[in-house]
């Protein structure tokens with residue numbers, strides 16, 4: 294009745310924005326992402342029949358408000374599928390900063406869904422677990438299946454689930470993601486809620502199918518340039534939509550743009566294979582290949598931002614009992 298799981302956050306490639314159904318978190322369109330490592334979330338879940346209430350703790354702090362509501366959604370779905378009313382104790386740790394655009398809701402709800410289903414004794418495939426994680430965060434569905442994954446939209450759990458894409462191993466092993474941290478706090482919930490109100494949203498929807506086809510084909514071929522050109526372009530498309538909604542969200546900061554410039558200089562002046570990408574946040578993912586990672590990190594660090602070099606992460610997995618957080 295107790296289990297611990299670990300999951301990695303995601304970088305969007307063809308990014309998800311906006312939900313058809315906020316309760317079930319059914320996105321308007323398919324989306325593709327890649328999990329990042331060593332960034333991860335570790336979560337322990339225990340069903341405790343003697344308790345009166347659930348408790349949720351992240352990074353040593355009890356979670357309340359909308360953060361707790363989202364965790365409860367995932368836990369309630371597990372309770373329903375397992376046919377139990379037992380209360381749970383959830384403890385979680387992120388080994389990276391949350392709410393700065395590094396995808397903590399993805400790894401957080403993926404680790405939660407993986408640990409909770411295991412603790413409840415449910416025998417489910419990763420795509421099935423992805424439908425439970427999706428109720429906390431749609432990007433978490435892709436963090437359950439890991440690597441490069443594709444979340445299909447749909448109106449039910451049979452259709453709206455994540456599937457791991459078949460991508461050449463050499464391409465995955467060669468990818469380096471230089472993280473340019475721009476620590477500006479934000480929450481994406483409101484942006485999703487107003488996504489469809491931007492006049493750019495219809496344009497984005499009609500464009501996204503070609504982007505998805507391009508990304509799937511480029512990933513199958515292991516074509517670095519086409520995959521990350523698509524991700525860079527989609528970052529600009531996503532920002533165009535968020536910036537032109539009713540709240541006019543501008544997620545980028547001056548440091549973000551400086552990193553974009555550094556990346557484009559490396560590409561045009563030094564012929565380095567390197568592309569930027571942002572999700573909903575000011576932090577930049579700088580995608581390059583292993584042999585260029587040091588040169589790219591040095592150029593990005595010169596703008597004054599803090600950097601890290603990450604790689605591709607796998608699916609959500611169960612850890613040993615000795616790794617439990619309580």
Ligand SMILES: Nc1ncnc2c1ncn2[C@@H]1O[C@H](COP(=O)(O)OP(=O)(O)OP(=O)(O)O)[C@@H](O)[C@H]1O
Pocket residue numbers: 334351359360361363364385386387390391392393394395396397398399400401402405430479480481482572573574
């Ligand atoms: N370990 C965790 N377990 C459960 N929920 C988590 C965890 N870490 C973060 N979260 C939730 O995810 C929210 C942050 O994610 P949000 O949906 O705002 O955007 P995001 O784009 O995934 O986040 P980030 O800015 O980290 O990229 C937090 O406010 C919290 O409610």
Ligand SMILES: C[C@@](O)(CCOP(=O)(O)OP(=O)(O)O)CC(=O)O
Pocket residue numbers: 303304305306307308309310318324325326398399429430431432433481482485531572573
């Ligand atoms: C473009 C993104 O940054 C969208 C992030 O959205 P969230 O995963 O934060 O959304 P919730 O479902 O509300 O948790 C990355 C992506 O998933 O494509």
